[in-house]
Each structure stands twice: as C-alpha cells, then as structure tokens.
Amino acid sequence: MLSALILVPLFGAALIGFWPSSISGKFARTLALVFASITFLWSVVIAIQFNPTQASQQFAESLSWIDALGLNYNLGVDGLSLPLLVLNGLLTGIAIYSSDESLQRPKFYYSLILLLSAGVTGAFLAxxxxxxxxxxxxxxxxxxxxxAIWGGARRGYAATKFLIYTAVSGILILASFLGMVWLSGGSNFALANLNATTLPLATQLLLLAGILVGFGIKMPLVPFHTWLPDAHVEASTPISVLLAGVLLKLGTYGLLRFGMNLLPEAWSYVTPWLAIWAVVSVLYGASCAIAQTDMKKMVAYSSIGHMGYVLLAAAAATPLSVLGAVLQMISHGLISALLFLLVGVVYKKAGSRDLEVLQGLLNPERGMPVIGSLMVLGVMASAGIPGMVGFISEFIVFRGSFPVFPVETLLCMIGTGLTAVYFLILMNRAYFGRLSAQVTNLPRVYWSDRLPSVILAVLIVIFGIQPNWLIRWTEPTITAMSSVQHVVATVALDKAKVTRD
Incomplete structure (x- = not known):
C-alpha cells in the first residue's frame, strides 16, 4: 500500500516526461493532476484504514536491497508521518492545478513536480x-x-543558493547517520535495529549537532535561513506552495524522528539551548517580516518564525508540546499555502507584490473582494485567532512548553503578536483604502483561480473548530515518543546529581 504512494507519481513523471510527442500545457497539467489525485486519494484510503490507537509503524513493507551496504527498502507509517503524507498529496494536487497552462516546457515541469512529490513521500515513509x-x-x-528554469529574474542565484545550502544539510545528516550506525555497531541502517543510546554522551552530542544543523538548514532556522526568502521570491507560486507547505516539514520531521527519538539523552542536555534558538528564530523572523514591502517575502519570513514554534515544542519534549509541534506543521502547511496562493493571484492580476504600489484591493467593484476576504482569513489564522487551526496548534505548543521553558515560551508568544503586526501592515497597505491608480482595470478573477484557496480556507476553519480530527491520528505515537524522552531525561538528570554529589 505504501509503495503505491511513491510509484504512482514516479510512473506519472516518467509517462509525462517521455511522452513520444509534444503535448499542450493543458493536457500535461490534466495528466499530472490525475496522477496527483490518485496519490492523494490513496493516502486518504490509508488514513481511513490506519489504526489511530496504535503507536507503532503500520502497513510496514520490507525488502532486502543492497546487503553489502546494509541498505534495505523498509517503509512504514505512524501518527507522526501520516498527516504529512496526506498534506503532501493535497498540496501537490493544488500546486499542479494552480500552474499556468501556458508555461514553457510543460512535460518537464510536471514531471519534476511529480518526482518531487515522490521524493517527499518516500522520506516520510522511510x-x-x-x-x-x-x-x-x-x-x-x-x-x-x-x-532555476521557471523562476523570476534572479532565479539562477536563488536556485544555486538553495542547492548549496541543501547539499550541506544532506552532508551533515548523512555523516550523523553513518556515525550512529557504525559507532553503535549496527549491521544495517534500519531504524528498528538502531540503538545509539549506548554511545558515550560526547559522541551522541556530536552526532546530534550534525542532525540539528542539517535539519535546521531545511526548516530553516536562524542563521541558516537566508536561502528561504530568495527561493520563495524567485519561485513561481505553485513551487512556493510546495516549498513552504511540505518541504520545510522535512526539517521539522527529521528533528523529531531522528534527533529527539534516536538520541534522547543528548537531546535532554541541549534542550535549554534549543529553546533559546527557537526564541531567536521566532523574533528574528517576525522582525524581518515587519520590514518587508514585498508581500511574498513577508510571508516567507513568517515561515521562519512559525518553524521556531516547532523547535520550542520539540525542546520541551512533553507529550502536549510535541503534539502541538505536529499540529503546527500541518497548520503552517495549510496556512502558508493559502497565503502564497493569494499573493500569487494578486501578482498575476495586478502585476505587482509591492506594498508601496498596491492599495484598495478589497474594493467591491473594481478590486478583488473575494481574494481580499480569503486573505483576511489567512492572516487571522497565521496570527492565531481562535476558530482557526493556527490558534489551536500554537496554543497547544505554548501550553505544553510553558511548564518546561516559561520564559522562552512567553518570548515566543510575543512572536504571535508580531505576526498580527506585520500582517496588519500587509492588509492595511494592500487591501484597504482607495484603489491605487497604478493597479486600476484589474482583470477578472475567476472561480478557477479561487478554488484552491477556498479549499484550503475551509480546511483551516474545519480543523480550527474540530482539531480532534487531526489529534486522534497523532496522539498515541507522540505520547510514546515523549514518554521515552521523559524517562531518558529523568535518568540523565539523576546521573548528573550523583556526579555533583
């Protein structure tokens, strides 16, 4: 069942990419959307058959691959990866649907998106x-x-910067993985057989440092964040949706799965520093967002702050905070995708994202009243207004983290207030007031342009009112992970007291 989530988009990518003749952008998009829809619906089927009371891996698949390297094809899904799988399937379909029918080299474009989706799915299942x-x-x-191909004017610079940062991230992660297996005497790389807790604490801390920096680049956290605003600004709208909605979650997922879960003793020693790191990322990201005049860059910097909430929750490592971290990953995926879609519609119709140029877009006669209304909902959700999924995820993060890190949690809560500030600036400048003379005679916005945003807005409200529909899938797995972390942290604390005595 799980392999189908990888093979279907791979087959779609190969079919579209090697189509024997040239095809129109509309046909290529329709074909890609069919494969993306099949993948998404199959992930929903898996979610329906998933047992939410079971904390361990389900639908496991195992196949011997390269014995000499200790590499096996092992797949599984649990409460941590299941919501991210469904989110990936949903946003891949939305990104394909939102792509321009007239773009150049459509076969190559849609093949790359499906290949990207298969890679992300495989990472969550591995x-x-x-x-x-x-x-x-x-x-x-x-x-x-x-x-690099379909981006903006500085796409070459942004793509190269992304490539270098992510390559460094991969090198650090691979080095830590190899160290965990070889130094612990493991015969293969299977997670089920790995026991890195037997390593000396100094070795664990060194390995954890590679994981923290490697996945910190991907999230991204300050000071490894500089690739993200450039990538978002130069990427097309559908790619920004995937980048913010799904790809950043590989970093947060990796921290929880391979940092907190595999090296709990080392994790317990560095959590105070992680909490401080989270505060710096939250406040820095929010402060930079306030200073932006490009709508897309403002939304990009907001992602840095919201990923800081996940790090704070992971540092606290309580069952409630880690549950909040997973909800924050899902809520940020939905909200950021909505915001980037809306900014993309504004840029397509008005020809600008500059807050110094745009004004009065909520004008009911000549503006974009529906897009503006959806933007109001999106920024309210991002600012944590009750009734939206952003509120419940941040509330659980703060509630679970406060008993462990009260000062750091309060400082991160300031970031929520700053989120309201910079999005209020965005709304006040771009949507309220008299319609700017520079963006008059706006083209009509059709419902085909609004549909993806409406779908995301509905989900944001539904999960904000009934978050248990998300929590029930994740809670058993998170409780089990946090319980192990709590036991190890307690033992480490006792050891430290004995040493001091």
Missing part, C-alpha cells in the same frame, strides 16, 4: 536511515530545476 537520505536528496534536484 524506516531506514540510508533510504531516508536517498529520498531526502531526491527532492533536491527537481526543486532546484523548478526554481
């Missing part, structure tokens, strides 16, 4: 360290090409 790394690197080249 139960083998080396297999995860292969899928993690697989998504690198498609995204680089999608930015």
């Amino acid at each position: 139960q083998d360290l080396l297999l995860f790394f292969l899928f993690y690197e697989l998504e690198l080249i498609p995204l680089y090409l999608l930015i």
Whole structure:
C-alpha cells in the first residue's frame, strides 16, 4: 500500500516526461493532476484504514536491497508521518492545478513536480536511515530545476543558493547517520535495529549537532535561513506552495524522528539551548517580516518564525508540546499555502507584490473582494485567532512548553503578536483604502483561480473548530515518543546529581 504512494507519481513523471510527442500545457497539467489525485486519494484510503490507537509503524513493507551496504527498502507509517503524507498529496494536487497552462516546457515541469512529490513521500515513509537520505536528496534536484528554469529574474542565484545550502544539510545528516550506525555497531541502517543510546554522551552530542544543523538548514532556522526568502521570491507560486507547505516539514520531521527519538539523552542536555534558538528564530523572523514591502517575502519570513514554534515544542519534549509541534506543521502547511496562493493571484492580476504600489484591493467593484476576504482569513489564522487551526496548534505548543521553558515560551508568544503586526501592515497597505491608480482595470478573477484557496480556507476553519480530527491520528505515537524522552531525561538528570554529589 505504501509503495503505491511513491510509484504512482514516479510512473506519472516518467509517462509525462517521455511522452513520444509534444503535448499542450493543458493536457500535461490534466495528466499530472490525475496522477496527483490518485496519490492523494490513496493516502486518504490509508488514513481511513490506519489504526489511530496504535503507536507503532503500520502497513510496514520490507525488502532486502543492497546487503553489502546494509541498505534495505523498509517503509512504514505512524501518527507522526501520516498527516504529512496526506498534506503532501493535497498540496501537490493544488500546486499542479494552480500552474499556468501556458508555461514553457510543460512535460518537464510536471514531471519534476511529480518526482518531487515522490521524493517527499518516500522520506516520510522511510524506516531506514540510508533510504531516508536517498529520498531526502531526491527532492533536491527537481526543486532546484523548478526554481532555476521557471523562476523570476534572479532565479539562477536563488536556485544555486538553495542547492548549496541543501547539499550541506544532506552532508551533515548523512555523516550523523553513518556515525550512529557504525559507532553503535549496527549491521544495517534500519531504524528498528538502531540503538545509539549506548554511545558515550560526547559522541551522541556530536552526532546530534550534525542532525540539528542539517535539519535546521531545511526548516530553516536562524542563521541558516537566508536561502528561504530568495527561493520563495524567485519561485513561481505553485513551487512556493510546495516549498513552504511540505518541504520545510522535512526539517521539522527529521528533528523529531531522528534527533529527539534516536538520541534522547543528548537531546535532554541541549534542550535549554534549543529553546533559546527557537526564541531567536521566532523574533528574528517576525522582525524581518515587519520590514518587508514585498508581500511574498513577508510571508516567507513568517515561515521562519512559525518553524521556531516547532523547535520550542520539540525542546520541551512533553507529550502536549510535541503534539502541538505536529499540529503546527500541518497548520503552517495549510496556512502558508493559502497565503502564497493569494499573493500569487494578486501578482498575476495586478502585476505587482509591492506594498508601496498596491492599495484598495478589497474594493467591491473594481478590486478583488473575494481574494481580499480569503486573505483576511489567512492572516487571522497565521496570527492565531481562535476558530482557526493556527490558534489551536500554537496554543497547544505554548501550553505544553510553558511548564518546561516559561520564559522562552512567553518570548515566543510575543512572536504571535508580531505576526498580527506585520500582517496588519500587509492588509492595511494592500487591501484597504482607495484603489491605487497604478493597479486600476484589474482583470477578472475567476472561480478557477479561487478554488484552491477556498479549499484550503475551509480546511483551516474545519480543523480550527474540530482539531480532534487531526489529534486522534497523532496522539498515541507522540505520547510514546515523549514518554521515552521523559524517562531518558529523568535518568540523565539523576546521573548528573550523583556526579555533583
């Protein structure tokens, strides 16, 4: 069942890419959308058959691959990866649907998107360290090409910067994975057989440092964040949707799965520093967003702050905070995708994203009242207004983290207030007031342009009102992971007290 989630988009990418003759952009998009829809619906089928009371991996698949390297094809899904799989399928379909029918080289474009989706899915499903790394690197080249070929004026610079940062991330992660397996005496890279807790604490800390920096680049966290605003600004709208909605979650997922879960003792020693790191990322990202005049760059910097909430929750490592971290990953995926879609519609119709140029877009007669209304909903959700999924995810993060890191949690809560500030600036400048003379005679916005945003807005409200529909799938797995972390942290604390005595 799980292999189909990888093979279907791979087959679609090959079919479209090697189509024997030239095809129109509309036909290529329709064909890609069919394969993306099949993948998404299959992920929903898996979610329906998933047992939410079971904390361990389900639908496991195992196949011997390269024995000499200790590499096996091991797949599995649990409460941590299942929501991300469904989110990836949904946003891939939305990105394909939102793509321009008249773009150049459509066969290559849609093949890359499907290949990107297969790589992300494989990374979330992999139960083998080396297999995860292969899928993690697989998504690198498609995204680089999608930015470098179909991006903006500085696309070459942004794509190269992304490539270099992500390559460094992969090197650090691979080095840590190899160290965990070889130094612990493991015979293969299977997660089920790995026991890195037997290593000396100093070795664990060194390995954890590679994981933290490697996945910190991907999230991204300050000071490894500089590739993200450039990539977002130069990428097309559908690629920004995938980048913010799904690809950043590979970093947060990796921290939880391979950092907190595999090296709990080392994790317990560095959590105070991680909490401080989270505060810096949250406040820095929010401060930079306030200073932006480009709508897309403002939304990009907001992602840095919201990923900081995930790091704070992971540092606290309580069952409630880690549950909030997973919800924050899902809510940010939905909200950021909505915001980038709306900014893309504005740029397509008005020809600008500059807040110094745009004004009065909520004008009911000559503006974009529906797009503006959806933007109001999106920024409210991002700012954590009750009734939206952003509120419940941030509330659970703060509630679970406060008993462990009260000062850091309060400082991160300031970031929520700053989120309201910079999005209020965006709304006030671009949507309220008299319609700017520079963007008059706006083209009509059709419902085909609005449909993806409406779908995401509905989900944001539904999960904000009924978050248990998300929590029930994740809670058993997160509780089990956090319980192990709590036991190890308690033992480490006792050891430290004995040493001092």
